[in-house]
Amino acid sequence: MIGVGKMKQYGNVLDKPLNKGKQEVSLSAFAFLFSEMVQYNQTQVDNIGELERRLEDAGYAVGARVLELLCHRDKGNRRETRLLGILSFVHSTVWKVLFGKVADSLEKGTEHEDEYMISEKELLVNRFISIPKDMGTFNCGAFVAGIVRGVLDGAGFPAVVTAHFVPMEGQQRPRTTILIKFAEEVLLRETRLG
Amino acid sequence: MASRSQLRLIFMQFSSITFGMAAIYSLYIINKSGGLIYYKDYGSSGRMDTNDSLRVASLWHSMHAISQQLSPVSGCTGIELLQADTFDLHCFQSLTGTKFFVVCEPGTQHMESLLKFSYELYTDYVLKNPFYEMEMPIRCELFDINLAQAVQKDRVAFLGR
């Protein structure tokens, strides 16, 4: 082998120790990557609904991995099994790791028993993005909705998760609400568990 | 190139703006081929119509290029400041060829830093926006909002002197 670098060799990626998750990259690097992902996906769709679905799928792949990673590293291979536990795990632990802060709020839907909302005044992925008028209510937060769905699904809490802009009184910019609607089986199980 | 009379006409329009209260009259961004991709009026009067702003942009693009050729200084990167009786025009050109220029009341301070800051805002709110197409006119709400705030701050700094 010529000039062995500092990078340590592992025969298998599984032999490599999991790092502490303290490494950082610039927000700009992420923002450019995210922007390019949205642009690429725009070339693959005919309408805004499909674009949302594709961003959500990309997010789902991230969420599924985040769940595994965090359960292993931060929770000693345990995961939440109750509804409020998993919601608070998403709102606090997942958000903190991915976006550097706990989400602004976690609320229960007032009209439907099966709905919960995680809201953020300014979602990290939307920091630099202005939605053109002709795209209506489209929100790149669909990617984050996908992450949330990935985490929930992997933990046994299937749900439909969507991202929405919600205008705020006295604020120039709307906030983003991630709306979580759990599958019926999840609520039935919760009731059974008491 | 525009004729001399056209030039005078446009500059007279600038002068009419000086009766407004604001120190900064307008801000332009032109792409590397000379196309106007952003124009914002911050003056209270004497707004320019689309044709005139496009004309100013292409005029400035050409004058800037010519100034580089005519300059006795080797490696000259073009006019940075044009001073007239009724306005100053400060220009900043990035190494990638995009030009930012601001038209303001004569003697307005800190315009270089305002332009530099506009360039930073452009890299954030324009270039990181997936819905912005390179070299095309800028229609990004967040860029407008942040730029307006920067101009406002500058105005405050100016008034507070």
Next chain:
Amino acid sequence: MAPVAPRSGDAIFANVERVNAELFTLTYGAIVRQLLTDLEEVDEVNKQLDQMGYNIGIRLIDEFLAKSNVSRCVDFRETTDVIAKVGFKMFLGVTASVANWDADGTCCSIILEDNPLVDFVELPDNCQGLYYCNILSGVIRGALEMVSMKTEITWIRDVLRGDDAFELQVKLLKQVPEEYPYKDDE
């Protein structure tokens, strides 16, 4: 009066807003997965990653110039040095080094010892031809093209393919002199 170019990107990186590298790594992974699903052929994925990198590069260069205070580089040698020491640090938080210069100073290697794109990654058997980090070569190519340098970039070493480091060969094809288009009267 040329401002002194910073010798390293450490100070800049310390001052910019940062995010957890895992968000970046996993998002990049999700993109590669999408491409593998959409395009099926590994060669096509390599091409698309390079194209996406190029698209990023032509935008990212302005951010680099606006926020790094690097001034115009005198030659290709200084340019690659700035990319390795300032560019990689400022965006990815890692330092690269430059080596293997050819005699006429138009070709060299950028060597990465740490690369946040590949955490958690191992190439499966059906993706052995994948240049997983191909987006990086596109970024450099796109960024340099915006400052009038046409380059060709090739992977020489890739840790995911069993090498001991990441090595990108950067070859200067031509330096386009700055030209101003003079249009006729319209």
